[in-house]
Amino acid sequence: MTSATETPGSNRWFLSAAPIVRALVHLCVPMAAAMIVGAVYNVVNAGFIGSLHDATLLAAVTFGSPILGLVMAVGGVFGTGGSALISRLLGASEQDPEKAGEIKHVSSFALWGAVIVGAILGAIGLLLIHPLVAVLGAHGVAAAPTAAFVGVMLAFVPVLAAAFCLEQLVRAEGAARQVMIGLIASTVGNLVFDVLFILVLHWGVAGAALSVGLSNLITVVYFVVYLTRHSEHVSLAPKWFTLKLDVMKQVFGVGVGELLQSAFLIVTSLVLNNLAANYGDGPLAAMGVAVRIAQVPEFLIMGVTLGVLPLFAYSFGKGDRARLSASLRGSAITVGIIAVFFAGLGIVFRDQIFTAFVVDHSLLSLGAVIITAQLVSMVFNGFTGLITSLFQATGRALPATIMSVTQGILFIPIVIFANLWFGLDGIIWALTVSEGLVLVAGIVMWLASRGAIARGLAEGSPERAAEVLEGAEA
Numbered sequence: 487m488t489s490a491t492e493t494p495g496s497n498r499w500f501l502s503a504a505p506i507v508r509a510l511v512h513l514c515v516p517m518a519a520a521m522i523v524g525a526v527y528n529v530v531n532a533g534f535i536g537s538l539h540d541a542t543l544l545a546a547v548t549f550g551s552p553i554l555g556l557v558m559a560v561g562g563v564f565g566t567g568g569s570a571l572i573s574r575l576l577g578a579s580e581q582d583p584e585k586a587g588e589i590k591h592v593s594s595f596a597l598w599g600a601v602i603v604g605a606i607l608g609a610i611g612l613l614l615i616h617p618l619v620a621v622l623g624a625h626g627v628a629a630a631p632t633a634a635f636v637g638v639m640l641a642f643v644p645v646l647a648a649a650f651c652l653e654q655l656v657r658a659e660g661a662a663r664q665v666m667i668g669l670i671a672s673t674v675g676n677l678v679f680d681v682l683f684i685l686v687l688h689w690g691v692a693g694a695a696l697s698v699g700l701s702n703l704i705t706v707v708y709f710v711v712y713l714t715r716h717s718e719h720v721s722l723a724p725k726w727f728t729l730k731l732d733v734m735k736q737v738f739g740v741g742v743g744e745l746l747q748s749a750f751l752i753v754t755s756l757v758l759n760n761l762a763a764n765y766g767d768g769p770l771a772a773m774g775v776a777v778r779i780a781q782v783p784e785f786l787i788m789g790v791t792l793g794v795l796p797l798f799a800y801s802f803g804k805g806d807r808a809r810l811s812a813s814l815r816g817s818a819i820t821v822g823i824i825a826v827f828f829a830g831l832g833i834v835f836r837d838q839i840f841t842a843f844v845v846d847h848s849l850l851s852l853g854a855v856i857i858t859a860q861l862v863s864m865v866f867n868g869f870t871g872l873i874t875s876l877f878q879a880t881g882r883a884l885p886a887t888i889m890s891v892t893q894g895i896l897f898i899p900i901v902i903f904a905n906l907w908f909g910l911d912g913i914i915w916a917l918t919v920s921e922g923l924v925l926v927a928g929i930v931m932w933l934a935s936r937g938a939i940a941r942g943l944a945e946g947s948p949e950r951a952a953e954v955l956e957g958a959e960a
Contacts, residue, residue: 497660501573501800502580506809506816509797510790514820516666517657518789522782523673547691549622550635553611554698557643559748560607561600561650567741568596568651569658570878571733572720573796576659577803579719585803588733589719593655594726595733600651601644608643615640635691642699649702652709655720658796661712668708676701739883743874743890750894757898761905761913779839780860783828787864790820791871798879807940814876821872825865832861855911859918866921873928880939885931892927896920 493499500512571592579586611618619633639646649672657665676697683693713720794817801810832839836857870889877886897920904912904919 498576501576501660501797502804506812509813510794510816510820513660513662513797514790514793514817516662516789517793518786520666520669521785521789523670547635547694549619549628549632550639550691550695552622553636553639554646555748557604557607557639557646558650559745560604560643561647562654562744562748563741564596564600564603564647564737565651565654565741566744566878567737567739568592569654570740570795570799570881571736572655572658573799573879574803574881576719577800577806580804586719590721590723590726591728591730592733592737593713593720594722594724595728596651596655596737597648597722598724598727599737600647604644604647608640611640611643612637631691635695638692638695638699642695642702645699645706646702649705649709652706652713656709656713657793658799659717659720660796660800661716662793664709664712668705668712671708672701672705675704736881736883740878740881740886743878743883743887746887747890747894750891754894754897754901757901761901779832779857780864783824783832783861784864784867786824786828787821787868788871790817790824791868791875794872795875795879798876802880802939814872817872818869821868825868829861829865833858852910856914859914863918863921866918866925870921870925870928873925873932876932877935880935882935882939885928885935888931889924889928892924893920896923 494504500509504512572589575585575589575592615633615637619629619636622632622636653665653668656668679697679700680694683689683696687693689696710722713722794813797813798810801807801813836854839857870893874886874889877889897916900920901913901916904916906912908915
C-alpha cells in the first residue's frame with residue numbers, strides 16, 4: 487500500500503517529496519490569497535462602520551483594534567510553536583515512526599492551552615474593562631462605544647485564540663488549501679454578519695465585534711471538522727493534553743516571540759502615530775495611503791514566508807539537508823522576485839499610484855517619498871520574515887525571539903531621534919532604517935547558525951537537534 491508520503495498530490499507528499507516549485511505553489515499561494523481577501527475585508531468592514539456616519543464609532547473600532555492583535559498573538563504563542571514542532575515530528579517520523587505518536591500531545595496542548603489562556607485573559611479584561619478602555623486611549627464620547635466593542639471582543643477571546651491556533655495546526659501538515667478555505671469562509675461570514683448586525687439590526691460597533699467573534703467560530707468549526715476527519719496524527723481531544731516539559735519548552739520557545747512581536751508592533755504604531763500627528767493630518771493621511779499601497783506585495787511575501795515554514799520544519803525533522811537548502815533557496819528567490827518587482831513598479835509609478843488614492847495634489851511629493859520608504863522597507867521585511875520562519879522551523883528559539891522583537895526595540899529610539907534630528911523625513915525613513923538593521927542582524931545570526939542547523943539535520947531527530955541547537959546558543 488502506498489504511504490501518504492509517497493502519494494503524489496497528498497498534503498504530506500508536498501512536504502516530503504514534491505518538487506520544490508510545486509511545494510511552494512501548494513503551500514504559499516493559498517496563504518497569500520487568504521491574506522489578500524482578509525485585507526479587502528478590512529476595507530469593506532470600515533465602509534460598513536462608516537455608513538453609520540458617526541466618526542465616534544470608527545474611532546471606537548480603532549481604539550479597540552490592539553485587543554484583536556493581542557488575542558491573535560495569544561493564539562500565535564501556541565499555534566506557531568505547536569505547528570513548527572508538529573511539522574518537525576512529522577519529518578522525523580519518516581525515520582522513526584514512533585515520533586508521530588507525540589503529535590497528539592502537542593496538538594492537544596496547543597489548542598487547549600490557547601483556549602484556557604484566552605478564557606483567563608478575556609475574563610480579566612471584562613472585569614477591568616473601564617480601566618482598559620482608558621488605557622487604549624478612549625475618552626469622552628468615544629469611551630462608551632469603545633467599551634461595547636472591546637467587551638464583545640473579550641467575550642470571544644477563547645474562540646479567537648482557538649481559531650488562530652487551529653489555522654497553524656492545519657498548516658503544519660501542509661494543508662494550505664484548507665487553511666485558505668477556512669479563512670475565506672470566515673471573511674464571507676463576517677461580511678454577512680456585518681450586514682445583519684450593523685445595517686439591519688443597527689447594533690453599531692457591538693455588532694461589528696459580534697461579527698468578528700461569530701465568523702471566527704465558523705473557522706473553528708471548519709478546522710476542527712477537517713482535522714477530526716482527515717488528519718492521521720493530529721488530535722484535539724482533551725485526553726491527550728499534556729504539561730510535559732519538553733513539549734512546553736519547544737512550543738513556548740518559538741511561540742513567545744510571536745507575542746512579543748505583536749506587543750512591540752502595537753507600541754511602535756502608537757509612537758509613530760503620535761509623532762506624525764504633530765505635523766498635521768496631511769502626513770498621517772499620506773502614510774495611511776502608502777501602507778495600503780504596500781499591503782498587496784507585503785501579503786504576497788507573507789504568503790511565502792508563512793507558507794514555507796512547515797516545509798522547512800518537515801525537512802529539518804526528517805534530516806533532509808538537501809531539501810531544506812532547496813526550499814530555502816527557492817523561497818528566497820521567490821521573495822526577492824516579488825519584492826524587487828513590486829518595489830520597482832511602485833517607485834517608478836509612485837506619482838500615478840498615489841494620485842489614485844489622494845485628491846490633494848499638495849501631498850504628491852510627500853506621498854512619493856513615503857511610498858518609496860515603505861516599498862524599500864517591504865523588501866527588507868520580506869527577507870527578515872523568511873529568516874524568522876527558518877529559525878522557528880528549526881526550533882532555534884533564541885534567534886527567532888530576537889528577530890521578533892528587534893524591530894520594535896530598534897524602531898522606538900530610531901524614530902524618536904530621527905524626528906529630533908531630521909523632522910518629518912526622519913519619521914518617514916525610521917522604519918526603513920530599522921528594518922534594514924533587523925535584516926542585517928538576521929543574516930548574521932543565520933550565518934552563525936548554519937553549523938548548528940547542519941548538525942541537527944545530521945542527527946535526524948527533533949529532540950537531539952534541539953539539544954544541539956541549545957548548546958550552540960549557550
